[in-house]
Amino acid sequence: xxxxxxxxxxxxxxxxxxxxxxxxxxxxxxxxxxxxxxxxxxxxxxxxxxxxxxxxxxxxxxxxxxxxxxxxxxxxxxxxxxxxxxxxxxxxxxxxxxxxxxxxxxxxxxxxxxxxxxxxxxxxxxxxxxxxxxxxxxxxxxxxxxxxxxxxxxxxxxxxxxxxxxxxxxxxxxxxxxxxxxxxxxxxxxxxxxxxxxxxxxxxxxxxxxxxxxxxxxxxxxxxxxxxxxxxxxxxxxxxxxxxxxxxxxxxxxxxxxxxxxxxxxxxxxxxxxxxxxxxxxxxxxxxxxxxxxx
Ligand SMILES: [Zn+2]
Numbered sequence: 127x128x129x130x131x132x133x134x135x136x137x138x139x140x141x142x143x144x145x146x147x148x149x150x151x152x153x154x155x156x157x158x159x160x161x162x163x164x165x166x167x168x169x170x171x172x173x174x175x176x177x178x179x180x181x182x183x184x185x186x187x188x189x190x191x192x193x194x195x196x197x198x199x200x201x202x203x204x205x206x207x208x209x210x211x212x213x214x215x216x217x218x219x220x221x222x223x224x225x226x227x228x229x230x231x232x233x234x235x236x237x238x239x240x241x242x243x244x245x246x247x248x249x250x251x252x253x254x255x256x257x258x259x260x261x262x263x264x265x266x267x268x269x270x271x272x273x274x275x276x277x278x279x280x281x282x283x284x285x286x287x288x289x290x291x292x293x294x295x296x297x298x299x300x301x302x303x304x305x306x307x308x309x310x311x312x313x314x315x316x317x318x319x320x321x322x323x324x325x326x327x328x329x330x331x332x333x334x335x336x337x338x339x340x341x342x343x344x345x346x347x348x349x350x351x352x353x354x355x356x357x358x359x360x361x362x363x364x365x366x367x368x369x370x371x372x373x374x375x376x377x378x379x380x381x382x383x384x385x386x387x388x389x390x391x392x393x394x395x396x397x398x399x400x401x402x403x404x405x406x407x408x409x410x411x412x413x414x415x416x417x418x419x420x421x
Pocket of ligand 1: 221242275385
């Protein structure tokens, strides 16, 4: 019998500890003091793990007041001199309100976004610890996007941070800078009952990349990756795709506590986040292997 080899490098327990630490900062919507503290914490962590960190500052309009809101992405690069790069991104901001709570008072309650926000960032933090030794010969960037959802009910625009990132990436590439061969977006990857279905836009616009990742998941026996075709999800992969970067989102949009006050660390599991982390790690290694063969 050909059982998949056990790979414990991506530590789900350590990623869960990061998730809990991020949630302890409180709700982290764009423009908030907690969002700023998270940015500092994550940037410092990336630096300690050997990443070359850039802060991409920009500004958006508050959907209700029209006032400018300061926003910033944190982008960290390993092996920054490599022209061939891949990207793993996640949004760090949390939704300002728990819109899917039926009770109007609960809707205003503190929404900490343990799965919707912290899980993707926690996975990036654990990947950062491993990147000095993983993907040698390949440029790997981790991006924490701001302002994925500074949205109140229907008011506001999605994915402002990834839009800003994609704009700059395109400018850099046109100026002779590095090029991203592929990107994965991680969003809601820690739910206890997580099922990752193949997301619609990723299938339509980056079919081969979806296939590549699910092929790795099958090889690793990652049973939370489902062959089912999921919904179309407006997420940070869309601005990347529009900028010509092949991108897919690993997103569990059926998370039962989605946009409710129940999106807390107790609704998350180390096993789910570790399974995604191990697939992403193997994906990075596959890209590094093929880039070595072509150079
Ligand atoms: Zn959300």
